[in-house]
Amino acid sequence: MWKWPKAQLLAALLAAVLSIIAINSSSHAAELYGQVLRKPAKISPERAISRYRGRENLVQFDAGEDCVCNPGLFSVIYLTGQNLPQVNIPDSVPVMAQKDKMFVPSVLSVSVGSTVEFPNLDQFFHNVFSYSAVKQFDLGRYPQGKSESVTFDKPGIVKIFCEIHYSMRAYVHILESPYFATSDERGNFVIKNVIPGTYTLNVWQENLPEIRQSITIKNDSTYLKIGQ
Numbered sequence: 504m505w506k507w508p509k510a511q512l513l514a515a516l517l518a519a520v521l522s523i524i525a526i527n528s529s530s531h532a533a534e535l536y537g538q539v540l541r542k543p544a545k546i547s548p549e550r551a552i553s554r555y556r557g558r559e560n561l562v563q564f565d566a567g568e569d570c571v572c573n574p575g576l577f578s579v580i581y582l583t584g585q586n587l588p589q590v591n592i593p594d595s596v597p598v599m600a601q602k603d604k605m606f607v608p609s610v611l612s613v614s615v616g617s618t619v620e621f622p623n624l625d626q627f628f629h630n631v632f633s634y635s636a637v638k639q640f641d642l643g644r645y646p647q648g649k650s651e652s653v654t655f656d657k658p659g660i661v662k663i664f665c666e667i668h669y670s671m672r673a674y675v676h677i678l679e680s681p682y683f684a685t686s687d688e689r690g691n692f693v694i695k696n697v698i699p700g701t702y703t704l705n706v707w708q709e710n711l712p713e714i715r716q717s718i719t720i721k722n723d724s725t726y727l728k729i730g731q
């Protein structure tokens with residue numbers, strides 16, 4: 504049997520160890536977290552009633568614990584730039600349910616290529632459709648316990664409606680970046696496993712101008728307050 508000369512073997516081992524250390528340090532990932540503090544866009548009371556039936560009082564900023572929130576309370580925060588890692592489709596299927604005549608959640612962000620389930624959890628029929636340029640579809644009417652799905656294969660924003668209940672409205676954000684999050688109703692968000700570097704930070708919120716600014720992520724956690 505051929506044997507490695509001792510010195511060569513040691514050198515090979517050392518090279519292997521060094522390459523593992525290099526991989527680990529270059530892939531050291533950071534966390535970007537923070538809070539979006541922009542107030543939702545103001546809409547007239549008439550529009551609020553038709554669009555957020557039962558949610559009129561929640562157009563204000565201070566959402567309660569049991570928030571049945573209107574879409575304007577949520578933000579989508581995402582990083583764009585050069586040399587982004589590939590998006591990965593998680594094993595868990597993203598869901599936008601129909602519950603109490605609302606889409607829940609009313610703002611959903613997913614990786615491009617994701618398939619979203621739209622289960623009906625109400626005791627009456629709903630329908631899910633969109634005329635958005637990014638994805639046009641109509642899932643027809645279906646009863647409680649049924650679910651239909653849509654695969655979103657292009658990036659962009661898709662507005663979602665129900666043709667039976669005019670007040671139902673939601674947004675699906677389809678992202679090409681692996682670095683994104685939807686804030687909770689208080690604006691809190693976390694984006695994990697970001698490779699340090701300089702990116703463009705994008706912040707979307709319904710009916711407000713989108714924020715775009717440069718951001719440098721270092722090796723540790725970065726906390727951000729946006730829009731105050």
Ligand SMILES: [Cu+2]
Nearest residue numbers: 629665667668
């Ligand atoms: Cu409906």
